[in-house]
């Protein structure tokens with residue numbers, strides 16, 4: 001194989017990474033129930049389009065609520081950050097600094113076919129690049145139909161576990177989507193960990 005190294009970097013091994021890592025039991029049922037009750041009691045922001053509005057009108061149809069870091073939510077940040085850093089060390093070793101944006105509580109409703117079309121998690125202006133994304137299934141699988149979270153690294157989409165309490169951690173640049181919810185409601189908790197640009 002032809003290999004011309006960057007000067008001084010000849011010994012850096014090629015490290016591949018899994019397209020995503022799944023797990024469970026970061027939050028208990030009671031904690032997820034309390035979070036849903038608290039967040040759905042607050043006003044939400046309707047999200048109708050993604051950042052590439054020109055290409056895909058109606059890319060996204062969901063309701064979003066930010067969970068700001070405060071004394072009431074600090075433990076959620078702490079638990080997610082611990083999970084993120086352990087799994088990053090095990091599976092990705094990305095250079096990350098922390099969370100540069102609030103936790104995101106997102107709701108997809110069957111009555112309006114809530115969904116989020118294929119996208120990667122790009123970086124918003126003024127923020128450090130997103131490196132890893134994590135999403136937690138807060139709703140019971142039997143409480144909604146559709147709403148599958150799918151990933152596409154190879155051209156063949158794969159579906160994330162739907163079971164309540166499971167999570168998926170993935171590099172933010174991996175394509176993913178949420179299929180339309182056709183009945184009931186799906187809530188998810190999303191976090192991003194940011195860091196310096198890839199180099």
Ligand SMILES: O=C(O)CCC(=O)C(=O)O
Nearest residue numbers: 106121135149178188190
């Ligand atoms: O609903 C999910 O699980 C993922 C949401 C998502 O991809 C996003 O907010 O960027």
Ligand SMILES: [Fe+2]
Nearest residue numbers: 119120121176
């Ligand atoms: Fe996303």
